[in-house]
Amino acid sequence: xxxxxxxxxxxxVQLKTNSKVFCSCSTEFGAPxxxxxxxxxQGMPGVLPVLNRRVAEYAIKAALALNCQxxxxxxxxxKNYFYPDLPKGYQISQYELPLAEHGYLEIETPQGKRxxxxxxxxxxxxxxxxxxxxxxxxxxxxxxxxxxxxxxxIVSEPDIRTPEEARLYLQKLRTIMRYIEVSDAxxxxxxxxxxxxxxxxxxxxxxxxxxxxLKNMNSFRHVQKALEYEIKRQQKVLExxxxxxxxxxxxxxxxxxxxxMRSKEEAHDYRxxxxxxxxxxxxxxxxxxxxxxxxxxxxxxxxxxFIEEYGLSAYxxxxxxxxxxxxxxxxxxxxxxxxxxxxxxxxxMVELLGRLHAENKSLLEAPVTPQQIAQLVxxxxxxxxxxxxxxxxxAKTYQTGKDPQxxxxxxxxxxxxxxxxxxxxxxxxxxxxxxxxxxxxxxKTKIVGFFVxxxxxxxxxxANPQVVNKILIKxxxxxxxxx
Amino acid sequence: xxxxxxxxVLHVAQLARLEFTEExxxxxxxxxxxxxxxxxxxxxxxxxDVKPTFHALAQTxxxxxxxxxxxxxxxxxxxxxxxxxxxxxxxxxxxxxx
Numbered sequence: 316x317x318x319x320x321x322x323x324x325x326x327x328v329q330l331k332t333n334s335k336v337f338c339s340c341s342t343e344f345g346a347p348x349x350x351x352x353x354x355x356x357q358g359m360p361g362v363l364p365v366l367n368r369r370v371a372e373y374a375i376k377a378a379l380a381l382n383c384q385x386x387x388x389x390x391x392x393x394k395n396y397f398y399p400d401l402p403k404g405y406q407i408s409q410y411e412l413p414l415a416e417h418g419y420l421e422i423e424t425p426q427g428k429r430x431x432x433x434x435x436x437x438x439x440x441x442x443x444x445x446x447x448x449x450x451x452x453x454x455x456x457x458x459x460x461x462x463x464x465x466x467x468x469i470v471s472e473p474d475i476r477t478p479e480e481a482r483l484y485l486q487k488l489r490t491i492m493r494y495i496e497v498s499d500a501x502x503x504x505x506x507x508x509x510x511x512x513x514x515x516x517x518x519x520x521x522x523x524x525x526x527x528x529l530k531n532m533n534s535f536r537h538v539q540k541a542l543e544y545e546i547k548r549q550q551k552v553l554e555x556x557x558x559x560x561x562x563x564x565x566x567x568x569x570x571x572x573x574x575x576m577r578s579k580e581e582a583h584d585y586r587x588x589x590x591x592x593x594x595x596x597x598x599x600x601x602x603x604x605x606x607x608x609x610x611x612x613x614x615x616x617x618x619x620x621f622i623e624e625y626g627l628s629a630y631x632x633x634x635x636x637x638x639x640x641x642x643x644x645x646x647x648x649x650x651x652x653x654x655x656x657x658x659x660x661x662x663x664m665v666e667l668l669g670r671l672h673a674e675n676k677s678l679l680e681a682p683v684t685p686q687q688i689a690q691l692v693x694x695x696x697x698x699x700x701x702x703x704x705x706x707x708x709x710a711k712t713y714q715t716g717k718d719p720q721x722x723x724x725x726x727x728x729x730x731x732x733x734x735x736x737x738x739x740x741x742x743x744x745x746x747x748x749x750x751x752x753x754x755x756x757x758x759k760t761k762i763v764g765f766f767v768x769x770x771x772x773x774x775x776x777x778a779n780p781q782v783v784n785k786i787l788i789k790x791x792x793x794x795x796x797x798x
Numbered sequence: 799x800x801x802x803x804x805x806x807v808l809h810v811a812q813l814a815r816l817e818f819t820e821e822x823x824x825x826x827x828x829x830x831x832x833x834x835x836x837x838x839x840x841x842x843x844x845x846x847d848v849k850p851t852f853h854a855l856a857q858t859x860x861x862x863x864x865x866x867x868x869x870x871x872x873x874x875x876x877x878x879x880x881x882x883x884x885x886x887x888x889x890x891x892x893x894x895x896x
Contacts, residue, residue: 332864339867348886349875357875369864390852397815399890412852445893456887459875584813589852597858 337364383418432472
């Protein structure tokens with residue numbers, strides 16, 4: 316039987332504020348344990364939490380970027396459970412009246428565009444960090460520095476059908492969070508965390524199967540792998556006549572398998588109630604408009620504009636807008652050389668990114684400026700250097716930081732475009748290779764490549780390929796007519 | 799009619815990590831039922847056009863600016879801890895088995 320998966324994701328994004336959500340402790344990462352706590356985040360009796368204005372602002376910004384409707388009034392709630400990293404015995408979250416609802420985001424899959432619904436976006440506080448003792452040590456260790464660091468939880472509709480879509484959804488979410496600068500959303504650093512609800516059903520069935528909850532997937536790759544594994548596991552259970560048990564599973568990256576969570580208690584009975592220590596949040600139309608006005612151009616809009624304005628393919632526009640710094644880099648290059656945006660896209664995506672990837676560097680670390688890429692493409696467009704030479708020039712710019720123009724001048728890298736000079740070289744190459752000429756004339760036209768290679772060799776790569784081609788075809792035709 | 803039985807009281811007690819004597823369970827079962835009866839009485843009012851109250855104060859948007867102020871020192875933070883280690887962590891019984 317053919318099955319389809321039904322997947323919904325719950326994503327936590329850490330907001331990039333200076334201080335915590337309900338107290339003035341620093342959110343700085345990596346400080347010594349328990350040095351960023353105060354009576355409020357330690358949950359001492361008699362203290363009062365006060366909402367950080369920037370948290371509300373960032374959360375609204377994120378919700379708007381995810382096409383949500385912002386509730387004019389939203390309320391904080393207590394989610395009650397016991398765990399050593401939660402000193403108050405409850406987490407301040409939102410429940411009945413979340414900040415925002417009814418949004419969506421769009422992903423580009425190999426099968427086309429897909430819209431994934433977003434059920435809700437709400438604000439909450441993070442818990443502390445538990446460190447488990449080595450084998451044989453009967454203790455765990457708790458650091459409360461992270462307690463009270465602001466999070467938004469983004470809950471998707473169960474619209475995701477494949478592990479690949481789940482990965483694309485998360486990557487898009489990360490891109491958007493980075494564009495609007497509310498979070499760095501780095502999964503490895505725990506700034507973006509993802510839990511998944513997943514069930515399977517026979518294709519065509521509309522009722523939902525029993526779902527399991529997957530946790531502990533801390534990279535995009537792990538999310539995809541864990542979901543792939545879980546789909547296969549559920550299929551096997553059903554095919555063997557078993558039933559799926561609703562449970563929480565942990566992804567074990569070492570084993571490449573999901574395991575039943577062995578924590579003693581895992582009751583989903585949180586007894587939510589409105590948080591009496593915090594008054595409701597009212598988002599006025601005025602505030603909403605102010606935040607909306609602060610939103611930058613979002614990835615989808617930018618992509619559409621790149622296609623329209625620069626004549627890029629959908630794929631190129633997608634790649635170039637997948638990170639804001641890349642889009643900015645590209646546009647700075649276009650500004651410096653507006654005549655050939657398509658070539659610039661290629662140079663940025665293929666040559667520059669290729670080099671950066673090989674060294675595991677980001678575009679922000681690129682030793683080449685957008686203006687230098689623009690200058691390089693301009694030199695090719697003017698015919699001063701060939702594309703092949705330009706690659707060597709880029710390699711030198713990359714190493715030395717020197718402008719392409721300067722490298723070209725210093726090394727005398729000028730393309731040979733003089734027709735009479737090239738004609739003599741072409742003539743000589745044809746004379747030296749009479750067999751190949753015969754083959755060409757006999758119909759093996761692909762052998763042109765061989766001649767071009769020989770000419771390039773004779774000119775040390777400096778020959779202008781367009782001119783060479785033109786002369787070569789002309790000369791070969793003449794030879795054909797002479798026969 | 800009793801809305802809450804002993805089993806429910808014990809369940810909530812378990813969630814709140816509370817231990818009760820047999821007499822206390824009896825007493826709380828009785829009291830909780832009385833509270834619910836009172837709520838039922840309130841429910842008789844027509845609240846069709848009344849906005850729900852989420853907070854006792856008729857106030858919204860009490861906020862602070864995103865500014866860092868000094869926190870407790872590590873020693874102060876750990877002062878009331880039943881157990882700690884030299885690195886400055888709270889030490890608790892092992893959370894995950896294994």
